[in-house]
Amino acid sequence: MKTQLALGVDIGGTNTVFGLCDRDGNIKFETSISTNDYTNPADLISTVHSKIKETGLLETIAGIGIGAPNGNYYTGTIDFAPNLSWKGIIPLAGMFKAKFEKPTLLTNDANAAAIGEMIYGCATDLTHFVMITLGTGLGSGVVINKKLIYGDDGFAGEYGHIRVIPNGRECGCGRKGCLETYASSTGVVRSISELASENKFHSILKQDDATSARDVFVAAEQGDLFANEIVNYTANILGNALADFTCFSSPQSFVLFGGIAQNGDQFGEKVKAIMDTNMLKVYENKVDVRISSLHDKNAAILGASSLVWNDLV
């Protein structure tokens, strides 16, 4: 009998990446297509199906896991995703299941990342942890007793939209001061212009659209004092938020994933130091901060496919 494989599909605003991997996270096939090329999700599913069929591995698939923005685990639908051209409620899991005739689960991308860390990554030894993905926005997945928390409607654990600064930066959700407007790659870039007026240091950072969060972290490492101030400002807001989030679920660890977290060890260490300083006494010295071990692998495919091993097989 051939090894059973999971099909992991990560639907992104720009690209959809998908691949086949085994229970140990060995990827047997992977590719990507442009999400924007498909105005109809059924056409995208047909393309995924034909590319998987070409591999000759279709019959080895035990199940399908999908990570998608605004993905709802309970209903298998993508609900009003702002970054996709597919509007309204898309019953994507049901459509994949019908086309492939395989059991299919769907959740949002940060939840998939959390399960990916639990099955293949740096959280295999953890029972209670919180995944924090630092990308364009801030995504999160809350795991308690090795189970991801979905809540009443399937959208539990949206820590990126907890408001940390009263009347702070405008957020894409329509409110102000959400954590993700500060602790994300776009948040770091927004900090350049916001903090520049108070900046007393000569800086190599330019205030233009081409400057990325990575540029800020690279400049900070090279000794740029203003860039370092932005890194500290970001770490301060995130570290304080993690201290508060600890009160919700008492996690053993926060796992950070994404470009900001993986720019060297320093950011994670700074976040942990701020978190420790602001922690409620009962949690002191009990919570660690880890950096994802999947960032140099195909984390998106692993996260999506991990749903299969976690819940279906």
Ligand SMILES: [Zn+2]
């Ligand atoms: Zn928000």
